[in-house]
Amino acid sequence: AAAGFWVQLGAFRERDGAESFQRHVGAELDWLAPRLGLFSDAALWRLQAGPYASRDEARASAERIREALQLVPVVVERR
Secondary structure (H helix, E strand, O other), X not given: OOOEEEEEEEEEOOHHXXXXXXXXXXXXXXXXXXXXXXXXXXXXXXXXXEEEOOHHHHXXXXXXXXXXXXXXXXXXXXX
16 A cells, blocks of 8 residues: 555455445545555455545545545554
């Protein structure tokens, strides 16, 4: 994954669940679909959107996602 700030939308034990949620989010938020990626990390599959150049950009995107999907995304930094 590219370095920068990412918005994590969820973490899943099974890849199928992560992929299903990725399709759902991409269909609901077409503006976000090109930024979505799945990452395997410590036995979990993480659905994240990014990268964003700054923490503020990531927070703004997280707020749009929160309002649209009624979930609480988390901003993370990849180095």
